[in-house]
Amino acid sequence: MSIFFEDIAVGDQIPAFTRKTTMMEWSRFAAVNEEFVYVHMDDEAGQAAGQPGAFGMGNLRWAYMLNALRDWAGDESEIRELAMQFRAINQKNDILSTRAVVVEKSVADDGAALIHLQIDVENQDGKGTSPGRAIVAVPSRA
Amino acid sequence: MEEATTLVTPQMEASKGVWHSFETSFPITATDIRRWAIATYWGQMPPRLFWDEEYARTTRWGGIVAPEDFNPFAWQLPRELTEEELRLQGAIPGQETKKGDNILNGGQVDRFGARMRPGDVISSRSRLTHWEEREGRNGLTLYTYNETEWTNQRGEWVKSRVMTLIHY
Numbered sequence: 001m002s003i004f005f006e007d008i009a010v011g012d013q014i015p016a017f018t019r020k021t022t023m024m025e026w027s028r029f030a031a032v033n034e035e036f037v038y039v040h041m042d043d044e045a046g047q048a049a050g051q052p053g054a055f056g057m058g059n060l061r062w063a064y065m066l067n068a069l070r071d072w073a074g075d076e077s078e079i080r081e082l083a084m085q086f087r088a089i090n091q092k093n094d095i096l097s098t099r100a101v102v103v104e105k106s107v108a109d110d111g112a113a114l115i116h117l118q119i120d121v122e123n124q125d126g127k128g129t130s131p132g133r134a135i136v137a138v139p140s141r142a
Numbered sequence: 143m144e145e146a147t148t149l150v151t152p153q154m155e156a157s158k159g160v161w162h163s164f165e166t167s168f169p170i171t172a173t174d175i176r177r178w179a180i181a182t183y184w185g186q187m188p189p190r191l192f193w194d195e196e197y198a199r200t201t202r203w204g205g206i207v208a209p210e211d212f213n214p215f216a217w218q219l220p221r222e223l224t225e226e227e228l229r230l231q232g233a234i235p236g237q238e239t240k241k242g243d244n245i246l247n248g249g250q251v252d253r254f255g256a257r258m259r260p261g262d263v264i265s266s267r268s269r270l271t272h273w274e275e276r277e278g279r280n281g282l283t284l285y286t287y288n289e290t291e292w293t294n295q296r297g298e299w300v301k302s303r304v305m306t307l308i309h310y
Contacts, residue, residue: 032177032181032182032213032216033216058249063209063211067182070189070209079210080254081252081253083249083251084250085248
């Protein structure tokens with residue numbers, strides 16, 4: 001199951017990938033990525049860094065965005081570029097939702113059909129935490 | 143206490159643009175990939191491309207591939223950390239941090255090439271490309287930009303990342 005270049009329009013919004021991030025999600029990610037950094041694991045360290053407690057990994061928000069892009073684009077597509085600024089900190093128990101909107105369609109020099117997206121990961125208050133952009137090469141009927 | 147006027151160190155000046163941290167991963171296993179996908183999709187089944195070889199063979203990839211963000215350098219053998227690596231751990235419980243020792247991941251830009259697959263061995267190298275300093279809400283703040291490049295055992299380009307680290 002895949003999307004096709006011709007079926008995508010500028011302004012389309014892709015389905016969100018949403019997770020409540022508790023210490024469970026952080027611990028699972030730390031366990032595969034070896035991301036046992038004190039500020040992500042220990043409230044005291046998070047407070048020493050000026051936060052209410054331990055806070056979430058930017059890399060996990062990054063993973064959620066990739067998951068959203070893959071779920072939308074399908075296995076025949078290819079994520080070529082992802083850029084994200086970690087502008088706000090993700091606190092414990094935040095509900096994170098990806099947001100991605102198609103802003104441009106183009107054809108690369110190698111003939112690949114490219115979809116350009118403006119992205120962000122929002123918290124439960126609708127506040128953007130991670131603005132950025134993505135480029136996905138998708139199948140074309142041409 | 144005297145206020146720091148710069149967080150740029152002589153070590154940074156000396157290392158600017160110089161490739162370092164040459165590393166080679168252990169061979170990627172299907173289990174590594176499956177566990178990564180389970181962790182990041184927790185709460186739902188991860189895509190079959192990451193764990194079902196029979197299905198993955200029917201796709202353009204011809205077999206299981208790793209998620210783009212998969213890190214083959216997690217869980218290398220433990221070793222003594224350098225002072226710099228310890229410093230990059232950031233705040234430590236019960237230990238007061240010096241100005242500049244609080245470090246946040248400010249973001250990254252990745253470009254992706256060849257997919258990573260079970261059996262692949264990834265080589266990595268990094269360099270500090272540039273930096274900038276400015277006053278932020280936490281006072282003097284240093285932004286460093288580090289480029290990392292990955293290739294596989296066939297010499298194919300896998301990924302390039304430019305990562306921003308915020309030191310305050």
